[in-house]
Amino acid sequence: MFRLKKQLSEIGVLGINRRNAEYTMKYNSRDRYPLVDDKLRTKKLVAEAGIAVPELYGVMESESQVRRFPEMIEPYAEFALKPARGSGGNGILVISGSSKDMYRRVDGLLLTREEVKYHLSNVISGIYSLGGQPDKALIEYRVQFDPVFEAISYQGVPDIRVIVFLGVPVMSMVRLPTRMSGGKANLHQGAIGAGIDIGTGTSLTAVWRNTIIGEHPDTGNPVTGARIPNWEKLLKIAALCNEITGLGYIGVDLVLDKDRGPLILEMNARPGLNIQIANRAGLLPRLKLVEQYHNELVNLDDRIEFSKHNFENRR
């Protein structure tokens, strides 16, 4: 046990307690949390800064709005439905097609109008939100993901998580949905996490349910070596989120849209730690390096350069 602890400390693995005590609590001030806890506010904030987000079709806040949902959604065949204050990808429903009374979920299951409305009213009453407070349901553009991940994801949208510390991207991974995760890009639910080399934007080996894998369990294609297009732009967008939100330690979730490029989905002020497993590296040494030098990094280009230079995979 103690040996294990020592080894993990040597690698510089960041634990929950230390993340909370020394990073999130120290660098993220409480009054900024609402900006990222509410996806609607995040979306507006990010859009104002001129960064692309999935287009918002509508917001549902009351039962009467839920009743008018079918008319509201009429013009759109595809859409994604999310709780504004949801966590861990819970409560997200992605519809890939609709006929007169039915909606087709991405996994092919047909849902009746009533079922979708019930889901909406559940979202509004807050069963997916922290502390069960009343919530809002966002209805937005369904991302058409970039073909780079087509071979290595099962339904759903793969998303890219970048940990940004003091404006410097320090670690990144891509989360690939599997059959097990039900098309959701959530590691707890069985999605794959593949580390990304910050220097080049290529995927490293992947972790699925705490084991290292080389191929996607559903498609059988190699997960490693996929090169993400527009990597530098993506890094810059993520890095900007630090200024936009005023939060020092965040996880930025992005998607790569086929047509619109990188879009910001949401941000997390308490990003998870599994990214370390996906990257086979500890966060601590990187965070300490940034803490040491960040005063010298004047502008965005400096920070990206610093990040690419120091956190490149050299193995």
Added chain:
Amino acid sequence: MNRVHLIVLTSTLMLIGSIVFSYKALVLDFPLVSQVQSDIWDVEIHLSFVPENKPVKVSMNLPRNSRRFAIVNENFVSRGYGVNVVTEDGKRKIHWSIRKVRGDQNLYYRATVRRMDRDIPQRNPEGTGPRKPDLKGAYREASEALVSEAREKSADIDGIVIELLHRLNNPRTGDNAELLLGKKASVQKKVELSVQLLALAGIHARSVHGIRLEYQRRNSEIIHWVEIYDQKQWVSYDPVTGNRGVPEDYLAWWRGMQPLVESQGAKNLVATVSVSRSEEPALQAVLETGEMKKSFLMNFSLFSLPIETQSVYRVILLLPVGVLLLVILRNVIGIRTFGTFMPVLIALAFRETQLLWGLFLFTSLIAMGLAIRLYLAHLKLLVVPRLAAILIIVIFLMAIFSILTHKLGFERGLSVALFPMVILTMTIERMSIIWEELGAYQTLKQGAWSILAAVLAYLVMTIRHLEHVLFVFPELLLILLAVTIWLGRYSGFRLLELLRFKSLTRIRSDV
């Protein structure tokens, strides 16, 4: 700066806590270890009956202050009844009466009994000798023979009593004693008979009925013994051992031949006696000297509160320990539980239900509630009505449980009512959401961790010494607080995180 602040704060708390603690323990001599020998009991008699269609009168014998015990606090619970306590002929009685009543009836008498040694004037028997019993025929002859045999074999009153009791306890076939007692005589019968025989011998004797003051007892039995007036005082004899004196914990309730309860207009009358020892440790000495010293700490202690409130604080003061345990389980070990403090509250309920029963009741309630909740998911109810529905179902299940177990004779099952219903409801709701989101495995895993945490909290919170120490030295809470604050800044790995990140070390060593 922050760190210095933390160190100063926690060490100040520690320091104050330990100084007050040591002062009380070393200078004021507060006992560190609880003396289980407490001298206060709560006694309750519960009468239940079905009224017939006429006015109801119930009378019950009540205990009196004696040399050994004082009846400190009495109260009667009897809605709508006229209550009348009378002392007639040296006996205290309570009369309950009501003109018209329907349905099952429950009357309660509660008293606090305190052990003390003191002199209380005794009632001396009147006249010169006891009234001779009116016996006829063979019974008279057998009785007289028995008495004269006993008298021949003894020198004094004490001897006669012991000899008589011995003969009554070991009747031989064809013996006079057997004739008088019949086969398989109860202790009560022996007691009544010995009183008659002693009267025949010209000795003042009376039967005494009482209860045993045990640590904790529901359905206490009525015990019987004999008292003899010898050399200007009443002396007790134990009819079973046949010896002089009865155990210290026998509380005399009433004397004479009457039953405990007499009634008119009531049928199926059952009297249940329960006894429990109050947890007041033998702190009295310290407290009394403390009052003389007029110490500030003494005036400002929990002992200045009424006893009932004190007993509440005994439990409340254990909560911080349970909560600290939870902090350790969550932040140092890293287990996940449903609800932050749910396990501690469940552990509190376990204290009342006992562990195994508690576990059984809790898991079955949750399992049934969860099954119904998963079914309710199909009805697509809105959240607040759904929660309300689950609450109603939980209460309903609890009631059914109580009734079933009561019918089956497991009185422990009644204690299901002590579970915090709202907490159960929220737990069921959370479990069902996790069930739908992450599947049964995760739900059961977190459920198992929660139960484990509750059991651990229960085990810690039932340590009698801990309860005593915290109650006598509540300043220890400052030390608990300091530890909790310090744990709040613990930034090391959680134990389960080591396992979670284990694969990282493996990869590295491969490279």
